[in-house]
Amino acid sequence: MQSRSIDEQEFLAGYDAAQYRKPSFSVDLAIFTVCEDRLNVLLVKRSEHPAMGRWALPGGFIDPLRDSTIESCALRTLLLKTGVSPPYLEQLKTYGSKDRDPRDWTATTVYFALMASDQVTLQGNQKEVRWAPIHGDSVDVKLAFDHRLILADAVERLRSKLEYTHIAVHLLPEEFTLPELQKVYEIILQVPLDKSSFRRRVGQADMLEEIGGKLRDGVGRPAQLYRFKHYEKQTFFPRSMSRYAR
Amino acid sequence: MQSRSIDEQEFLAGYDAAQYRKPSFSVDLAIFTVCEDRLNVLLVKRSEHPAMGRWALPGGFIDPLRDSTIESCALRTLLLKTGVSPPYLEQLKTYGSKDRDPRDWTATTVYFALMASDQVTLQGNQKEVRWAPIHGDSVDVKLAFDHRLILADAVERLRSKLEYTHIAVHLLPEEFTLPELQKVYEIILQVPLDKSSFRRRVGQADMLEEIGGKLRDGVGRPAQLYRFKHYEKQTFFPRSMSRYAR
DNA sequence: GAAATAGTGTCTATCAGACATTATGGC
DNA sequence: GCCATAATGTCTGATAGACACTATTTC
Numbered sequence: 001m002q003s004r005s006i007d008e009q010e011f012l013a014g015y016d017a018a019q020y021r022k023p024s025f026s027v028d029l030a031i032f033t034v035c036e037d038r039l040n041v042l043l044v045k046r047s048e049h050p051a052m053g054r055w056a057l058p059g060g061f062i063d064p065l066r067d068s069t070i071e072s073c074a075l076r077t078l079l080l081k082t083g084v085s086p087p088y089l090e091q092l093k094t095y096g097s098k099d100r101d102p103r104d105w106t107a108t109t110v111y112f113a114l115m116a117s118d119q120v121t122l123q124g125n126q127k128e129v130r131w132a133p134i135h136g137d138s139v140d141v142k143l144a145f146d147h148r149l150i151l152a153d154a155v156e157r158l159r160s161k162l163e164y165t166h167i168a169v170h171l172l173p174e175e176f177t178l179p180e181l182q183k184v185y186e187i188i189l190q191v192p193l194d195k196s197s198f199r200r201r202v203g204q205a206d207m208l209e210e211i212g213g214k215l216r217d218g219v220g221r222p223a224q225l226y227r228f229k230h231y232e233k234q235t236f237f238p239r240s241m242s243r244y245a246r
Numbered sequence: 247m248q249s250r251s252i253d254e255q256e257f258l259a260g261y262d263a264a265q266y267r268k269p270s271f272s273v274d275l276a277i278f279t280v281c282e283d284r285l286n287v288l289l290v291k292r293s294e295h296p297a298m299g300r301w302a303l304p305g306g307f308i309d310p311l312r313d314s315t316i317e318s319c320a321l322r323t324l325l326l327k328t329g330v331s332p333p334y335l336e337q338l339k340t341y342g343s344k345d346r347d348p349r350d351w352t353a354t355t356v357y358f359a360l361m362a363s364d365q366v367t368l369q370g371n372q373k374e375v376r377w378a379p380i381h382g383d384s385v386d387v388k389l390a391f392d393h394r395l396i397l398a399d400a401v402e403r404l405r406s407k408l409e410y411t412h413i414a415v416h417l418l419p420e421e422f423t424l425p426e427l428q429k430v431y432e433i434i435l436q437v438p439l440d441k442s443s444f445r446r447r448v449g450q451a452d453m454l455e456e457i458g459g460k461l462r463d464g465v466g467r468p469a470q471l472y473r474f475k476h477y478e479k480q481t482f483f484p485r486s487m488s489r490y491a492r
Numbered sequence: 493g494a495a496a497t498a499g500t501g502t503c504t505a506t507c508a509g510a511c512a513t514t515a516t517g518g519c
Numbered sequence: 520g521c522c523a524t525a526a527t528g529t530c531t532g533a534t535a536g537a538c539a540c541t542a543t544t545t546c
Contacts, residue, residue, distance in 0.1 A: 021310055022268045025342075025353055062342070064267055064351035070342040094340040094355045096271075096308070096316040105310035107271055109340045109353070179498070197536060199499075220497025221543040425525070442527075443509060460517095466524025467516040493546105500541070508533085515526070 023096060023105040027073045028059030028147070030092065030110060030154035031082065033131065034171045035117035039158075039188050040131040041139060041151060042081060047128065050102050051144035055132070057151065059108065074111040081129060082120045086113040088170035092154055100146045112154045114170040162188055166207050169228040177215050177223035178202065269342060269351040273319045274305030274393070276338065276356060276400035277328065279377065280417045281363035285404075285434050286377035287385060287397060288327060293374065296348050297390035301378070303397065305354065320357040327375060328366045332359040334416035338400055346392045358400045360416040408434055412453050415474040423461050423469035424448065 031042040043055040058081045060073070067073035071089070078086055089111055096107030122129045132139040137152040161167050168184045169176070182198050202208060208226040216222040277288040289301040304327045306319070313319035317335070324332055335357055342353030368375045378385040383398040407413050414430045415422075428444050448454060454472040462468040 023271050023308055023310055025269050025271055062269055062351070062353075064269055064344060068344050070340060070353060091339060093337060094316065096355070098310065098314050105308070107308075107316060107353075107355070109342070109355075177498085194536065194538085195498085196500075196538080200535085216544080217497075219495075219545065221499080221545095223498055423525085440509065440511085441525085442511080445526075446508085462517075463524075465518065465522080467518095467526080469525055495544105495546085497544085498542075500539100502539080503537085504535100505537105506533100506535080508531100510530085510532105511528100512530100513526100513528070515524100517522105517524085519520105519522080 023107050024061065024101070024103070026059055026061045026106065026108045027070060027077060028057045028108045028110045028150065029074060029078055029081075030057055030112040030151060031078065031086070032112065032114050032154075032158060032171070033117040033120065034184050034187055035131065037183075037187055038133040039155075040117070040133050041154075042122075043130055043132045043139070043141070043143075044081065045128045046144055054144040055139075055141045056144035057110070057147050058129075070109050071111070074109075074113075078113060081123055082115065083123050084115065084119055086115045086170075088114040088167055092150075092157060095146060095150060108150075110150050110154065112157065114158075114167060116171060116173045118173055159189060166205060166228070169207070175211055175215075175225045175227055177225055178208075179223055181226075269353050270307065270347070270349070272305050272307045272352065272354040273316060273323060274303045274354045274356045274396065275320060275324055275327075276303055276358040276397060277324065277332070278358065278360050278400075278404060278417070279363040279366065280430050280433055281377065283429075283433055284379040285401075286363070286379050287400075288368075289376055289378045289385070289387070289389075290327065291374045292390055300390040301385075301387045302390035303356070303393050304375075316355050317357070320355075320359075324359060327369055328361065329369050330361065330365055332361045332416075334360040334413055338396075338403060341392060341396060356396050356400065358403065360404075360413060362417060362419045364419055405435060412451060412474070415453070421457055421461075421471045421473055423471055424454075425469055427472075 029042070033040050033042075042058060044058045046052050046054055046056050058077060060077050060080075062070065062073050067076065071091070074089065075085060078084075078089070090113075092110040092112045094107055094109045096105075098105045100106055100108075117131075122131075132141065134155060137155045138148055139151065142148075143151065158167075162185060168181060168188070171184050172180060178199055179195075181202070182193055182195065185198070186193055207229055209229050211225040211227055213225055214222040215225050275288070279286050279288075288304060290304045292298050292300055292302050304323060306323050306326075308316065308319050313322065317337070320335060321331060324330075324335070336359075338356040338358045340353055340355045342351075344351045346352055346354075363377075368377075378387065380401060383401045384394055385397065388394075389397065404413075408431060414427060414434070417430050418426060424445055425441075427448070428439055428441065431444070432439055453475055455475050457471040457473055459471055460468040461471050
């Protein structure tokens with residue numbers, strides 16, 4: 001913290017934050033997992049007005065007394081719904097307007113999280129929390145507020161990031177095989193990939209390390225197990241502008 | 247707007263948004279331009295507590311009565327400081343914590359804007375608003391609050407987006423030459439680029455159209471003038487994962 | 493051995509980077 | 520002509536995409 005002048009200390013002592021009209025501020029989460037050959041997003045059924053009974057992305061209002069940062073609010077909400085801290089959490093975007101919630105001028109900062117389906121135990125009544133499969137860029141049910149738009153943005157970001165980063169590993173358990181990883185890419189990008197090229201790319205990125213054992217599938221040759229090397233840098237760019245440098 | 251049940255209407259009638267404790271919510275701007283062979287960011291000197299007298303990114307609190315969206319608040323603030331609506335405005339990120347402002351738990355959504363230096367007339371006292379040159383990932387003066395961190399994020403995003411998008415055209419006037427565009431890239435990325443490769447890339451992207459006339463420089467052969475074609479898609483990706491598709 | 497899947501090898505068209513060459517202006 | 524800068528041409532090493540081939544398991 002920076003030092004403050006006497007003058008500034010006096011100003012702060014007389015400052016009353018409550019006197020200004022402020023928007024309501026919440027955090028919402030787009031939590032993704034892959035299971036049963038589909039990309040899924042976590043939805044909760046709203047138990048209160050407004051939009052009671054409708055499915056929505058999980059979220060909650062910032063509690064200035066409990067949450068020290070926006071991200072810690074996101075983590076708190078996430079733990080509440082899934083029982084885990086996610087391996088990957090990233091801020092997506094903030095949506096705010098006077099119209100998106102009938103109660104008030106609201107803003108919501110949306111995070112998107114990736115997790116392996118086997119790590120999650122959904123908290124609470126199963127009729128109120130569920131994984132919903134993504135078709136195209138949304139789900140089949142109607143969502144509350146502007147959550148359909150938010151979800152579409154989140155799916156777009158996920159697809160886009162798959163193109164140039166390694167985040168897909170966070171959708172798999174600790175140990176996984178390359179065919180499994182490739183499958184995740186194919187499921188999310190909705191396109192079949194060439195095995196050889198895929199492996200070459202993953203190899204060049206140098207993000208995975210072999211594990212001694214092997215996984216045996218039902219049929220065919222067993223596949224090598226790998227583990228994600230936790231790297232500082234997460235991106236690998238195939239070709240980019242700065243490589244024009246001479 | 248969705249239709250509401252009688253029940254929900256009653257709920258809303260009894261809802262008092264003011265009863266909940268909320269964070270303060272503001273919008274800040276990282277406004278960039280290139281002039282005199284440098285990347286510059288717009289700073290304002292704070293005229294009020296806290297951090298009075300210190301330079302900061304321009305911004306202001308959301309006014310729920312005037313601003314219908316966060317972006318319209320950003321545009322209003324921008325017009326106030328620069329007198330123009332920028333050719334490029336993009337949401338960067340939202341920063342929120344209990345510590346970043348001594349007054350209150352605050353959140354700020356930061357936008358970043360690009361504009362041509364000749365289009366701007368700084369509003370207000372010149373001692374209170376100025377372009378500050380970027381050195382590395384920040385400016386030489388000490389900034390208020392967490393604005394140094396925010397600025398570093400904005401500069402990083404700008405550099406990163408230059409690698410795979412066309413946004414640099416928004417830092418130039420309506421009409422410009424390819425050597426001028428290349429110079430912008432070199433100034434921001436801080437690396438010399440090969441002329442031939444640069445032109446090939448720009449050509450492939452098919453974003454520019456020639457203008458009949460020519461620009462005459464002080465010395466040497468005059469350069470062809472171009473204008474940016476306003477495209478729907480803004481990105482051109484050199485090589486990406488989905489091209490593994492067969 | 494057949495089936496199935498994992499994993500490797502190789503060929504080729506493409507293309508980024510490097511650099512040489514030509515073009516067009518002022519003096 | 521000379522200088523300076525714009526613009527184009529060309530060569531080459533690297534590599535993505537395609538696909539054939541080998542390897543290892545179960546039955």
